[in-house]
Amino acid sequence: MVEDFEVAISQGQLADSMSHVLAKPLHFFNSTPLHIAVVGEPGSGKSSFINAMLGLHADDPRAAATGIQMTTVQVKDYPHPTLPQVILWDHPGRGTTTFGEDKFEENVNLNHFDFFVIVGSQRFRSTHSDLVREIQDMGKSFYFVRTKADLDLSAAKRQRPSDYSEEKVLLHIQEDCKECLVREGVRDPQVFIVSNWEANCFDFPLLQETLKNDLLRLKRQAFLRRFPSTCLPILEKKKTTVKEKIWTRRLCLLIALGSPVPFLLPIFLFRKFRSWCFLDFGLDDQSLAALAQRVGKTNTALKAAMQSLGMFSAILWMLPDLVGLSVMAYEYHRWEHFPIFGCLLSLGISLPRTYFMLQKCISGAANDTQRVLSKALEAEEKKSI
Numbered sequence: 001m002v003e004d005f006e007v008a009i010s011q012g013q014l015a016d017s018m019s020h021v022l023a024k025p026l027h028f029f030n031s032t033p034l035h036i037a038v039v040g041e042p043g044s045g046k047s048s049f050i051n052a053m054l055g056l057h058a059d060d061p062r063a064a065a066t067g068i069q070m071t072t073v074q075v076k077d078y079p080h081p082t083l084p085q086v087i088l089w090d091h092p093g094r095g096t097t098t099f100g101e102d103k104f105e106e107n108v109n110l111n112h113f114d115f116f117v118i119v120g121s122q123r124f125r126s127t128h129s130d131l132v133r134e135i136q137d138m139g140k141s142f143y144f145v146r147t148k149a150d151l152d153l154s155a156a157k158r159q160r161p162s163d164y165s166e167e168k169v170l171l172h173i174q175e176d177c178k179e180c181l182v183r184e185g186v187r188d189p190q191v192f193i194v195s196n197w198e199a200n201c202f203d204f205p206l207l208q209e210t211l212k213n214d215l216l217r218l219k220r221q222a223f224l225r226r227f228p229s230t231c232l233p234i235l236e237k238k239k240t241t242v243k244e245k246i247w248t249r250r251l252c253l254l255i256a257l258g259s260p261v262p263f264l265l266p267i268f269l270f271r272k273f274r275s276w277c278f279l280d281f282g283l284d285d286q287s288l289a290a291l292a293q294r295v296g297k298t299n300t301a302l303k304a305a306m307q308s309l310g311m312f313s314a315i316l317w318m319l320p321d322l323v324g325l326s327v328m329a330y331e332y333h334r335w336e337h338f339p340i341f342g343c344l345l346s347l348g349i350s351l352p353r354t355y356f357m358l359q360k361c362i363s364g365a366a367n368d369t370q371r372v373l374s375k376a377l378e379a380e381e382k383k384s385i
Contacts, residue, residue, distance in 0.1 A: 009234045010241075012282035014369070015290035018376060021227060026216040032223045033085045034215070035077075037110060040119035041127045042093025045147040048196035049119055050078055050088050052204065064090050075108060083215060089113060094127050110134060114222035116142035122152075124180035132184045139378075141218075143190050143210075146177055149202050150195040170202070224377050228370040235281075235366040242280045242362055273358060274308075277365040283372065295376040305375040308364025 008017035
């Protein structure tokens, strides 16, 4: 079924498409996939945490591999059995000698994921700080999960048996984690203290309930972030439609721009053609003003996201035409006859260049539409975090 926002995009009505998307109720996003990356240092219990979330024992063939030594060496996905379209991704430990920071960044692009669970044990480390900063730089959110609570409690009881209090120990761990996250600039950090071997104890039930309650909000956030990419097939069809719709204009411009005419005329005609493209894709001044008003941004901010072929670049592309014009002038003054060779040379240079410029103008407008939509959704994505 074609959605109303898809129809609006195909008609070049970006403000209407944005209105349709932002007005969607939360249940509309239930079928949106949510990719959750489980990251952290090696040996912190990431794979065991995933098994606990999935309700699987370590000997289950569907379970993530676990062991005393590092067992996860590549990213692997695990669909959640009860939460629809939720996929947990197990990642190799960050900051190891066998899978160092450079190799981690080279092989794992965290930008592909929608949400994160940072897993840590024992204490807050520089690895966690790096992950927090990287996730925040992407404008995404996360839970911080402190694993091995059972071991922490056992150690605390052995060290201070006389005044041991499970509640005080857990509260101290949670406050320490929150304090470290606040120092990294995290507002209202969500911290959960768990034991992967006791999924019914500590904060594990709270974690599962919190994820369930946040699910539609997180899926909406993921949908909005992917929205410009989702529009790509629509824009590809739009490019074909635009090419067919204005083919007569392109033919006239191809002849005019490819002919040995005064240098300023092709520039004027190209500018006219670019205006037609912008109008069809909804990138003209009036359409951008309506979109800016809808999302609370300025025209200038939206236009700054556009990178298609500008007038200065168009002038540079037309400079080779001066070669043909020079040959025409030389031929006419040298032999005093119609410059046949100069005209042929000028056409040979101008026609391919003009065709490429017109194609690039249409493709550039489609790409600019994606960029403008991404810029327009920035504020809405931040609201969802």
